[in-house]
Every structure is written in structure tokens, then in C-alpha cells.
Amino acid sequence: MMEHISVLLHETVDALAVKPNGYYIDGTLGRGGHSLLVVEQLNEGHLFAFDKDQKAIEESSKRLEKYLNKVTFIHDDFKNMKKDIEELGIEQIDGIMMDLGVSSPQFDDASRGFSYRFDAKLDMRMDQSQLLTAYDVVNTYDYHDLIRILFQYGEEKFAKQIARSIERNRAIKPIETTFELVDVIKQALPMKVLSKKGHPAKQTFQAIRLEVNGELESLKQGLRDAVNMLSVGGRCAIITFHSLEDRIVKEIFNEFSTVEAVDKRIPLLPEQMETPSYKLVNKKPISASEDELAMNNRSHSAKLRVIERVKE
Missing domain, CATH: 3.40.50.150 (Vaccinia Virus protein VP39)
Structure with missing residues (x-):
């Protein structure tokens, strides 16, 4: 540990x-x-x-x-x-x-699906007994709800583009893991953003986590x-x-x-x-x-x- x-x-x-x-x-x-x-x-x-x-x-x-x-x-x-x-x-x-927020052990436990650093099932639940997971948010929320949470909870400038990319990808097959979601986010972002310091998925992951846990x-x-x-x-x-x-x-x-x-x-x-x-x-x-x-x-x-x- x-x-x-x-x-x-x-x-x-x-x-x-x-x-x-x-x-x-x-x-x-x-x-x-x-x-x-x-x-x-x-x-x-x-x-x-x-x-x-x-x-x-x-x-x-x-x-x-x-x-x-x-x-x-x-x-x-x-x-x-x-x-x-x-x-x-x-x-x-x-x-x-x-x-407040996620504790370091929650982030560092790859299986919890909080971090874009590890490949894991999309989960992000602080309370493991609750039903709503990150998988549900990513795969069932409609386009407008995705924009709302990305903008409101992630302060993500490219909320519309990312929501569109999620919608397009999940129509082919469900987005199941953290790394799959990172790829979907990267597809939506312009090169100038991808080449910046800091992880391009940070704000989206924050937004989904805040939504899942109602923080x-x-x-x-x-x-x-x-x-x-x-x-x-x-x-x-x-x-x-x-x-x-x-x-x-x-x-x-x-x-x-x-x-x-x-x-x-x-x-x-x-x-x-x-x-x-x-x-x-x-x-x-x-x-x-x-x-x-x-x-x-x-x-x-x-x-x-x-x-x-x-x-x-």
C-alpha cells in the first residue's frame, strides 16, 4: 500500500x-x-x-x-x-x-477507474454500493447532458466536441475503459490542445467523477x-x-x-x-x-x- x-x-x-x-x-x-x-x-x-x-x-x-x-x-x-x-x-x-475530492489511495487504486493514468473499467464510484458508474454516464447520457456536465463540472472549453466524439464512438460499441475514453477525448481535441502541458482528459475525468458522486x-x-x-x-x-x-x-x-x-x-x-x-x-x-x-x-x-x- x-x-x-x-x-x-x-x-x-x-x-x-x-x-x-x-x-x-x-x-x-x-x-x-x-x-x-x-x-x-x-x-x-x-x-x-x-x-x-x-x-x-x-x-x-x-x-x-x-x-x-x-x-x-x-x-x-x-x-x-x-x-x-x-x-x-x-x-x-x-x-x-x-x-474534499478523491483521496490519493482512490486515485492510485487502478481498479477504481478514477485515473486516466491506469487502464481500468469506467467506474469512479466513491461508494461502491451505489448503482450509477462512470460507464453509465459515458454510455447513456444524451448529448446535451454530456455537454452540461463537461462544461459545468469540468469547465471544459471543448465540451461540445468531446460530447460529439463520445456519442459517435459509443454508437459503434460501448466505451468501457479509462484508456478507451482517453482516446475518444483525444479524437475531439485540436492539435494545439493535445500538445499543451497537462493531460487532455483531466477536465473530462473530473466532470464525470463529480457527476457520478454528486460531489x-x-x-x-x-x-x-x-x-x-x-x-x-x-x-x-x-x-x-x-x-x-x-x-x-x-x-x-x-x-x-x-x-x-x-x-x-x-x-x-x-x-x-x-x-x-x-x-x-x-x-x-x-x-x-x-x-x-x-x-x-x-x-x-x-x-x-x-x-x-x-x-x-
């Missing part, structure tokens, strides 16, 4: 300001790097660790075996965490962290719930890896940390002025250090945003 290096590990856990008796949530357990650093600081406290991927829970439970009395593993999408936590009788949480919709729902669940002084720390995720986090955090503007001509005493219940801990996102960038390639696009609840 390849060693998995957690991105922005200390920055994220430090941002939570862990209290030894607090309740914490890791919404994206992965291989448990962030979770381990939190549970090491808990005495009476407890961590609730979520992941859609059962394999991630199995792997990280080995890593966390010294602390299993302080951890509850929950095999679910973090968009359901409010309901899941309430069912356990807990109403408020002292800190929540999420490391952006989960983020919108889960993040709002997460911020609402915080106790006073509690913090929410989110790591994003691309502009679509970061935009959602930035907008939701801004929405919670600002109040509606009041007409300046209305005379108000200071105590009459509404103040927000939340504050941004860092106005600008935190990026990886030079040392981390040198050690971990995946950290290059990572951004960390943190929000704190300051009043009920």
Missing part, C-alpha cells in the same frame, strides 16, 4: 483548536491522517468519522486502532451528517473538517449543515482542490459571516446593529508550505478555509 500523505494536515487540525473534551467530525475520513491528529488530543472527547467509501473506513480503523473507544465510524455521505449525528443524540459539534451538491448541503451544527467557539475547516469546490465554500462561508447591509441613513445605536454569528478565521485561503509542496504533489492546488461560530 502506498503511503498516504494528508494534505495541509497540521494547518487543518491546528485551525480546529481541539478541546480535549470536545465533539469533532471528520466528514471525509480517507486514510485517517487528519482524524488521527485529532483523536491524539482527545481525553473525554469523541470523533465521528464519515466516509462514503467502506474501504477507507476499514483501512483507517487499523490506523486508529489505539483510539477506537474515542471514534465512531459512519459509512455515509457527509451531506447526511446532521441527521446521522442527531440520531446519536448529539446536537452541537466543536469542530468539523473535510478534505458539489453534497458539498452545498453538507457544508450548510456543518456550519449550523457548530457550538459557540466551534470551527469548520475545509480543504478544496479545485475552483468549483473553493467557490462554493467561499460563498457559503461569506453568507454565514456577513449580515444584511442596513441603510446608513437610519440612526442606530451600536447595540442595535446586527452582528454576524460567524467570523472567517482566515480572510484568504491557506495554501501548502514550500516543504509540503516539495513532498506532496497533490497539495499544489489545495486551499484551506476556516469559519468560527462566535454567538448563538
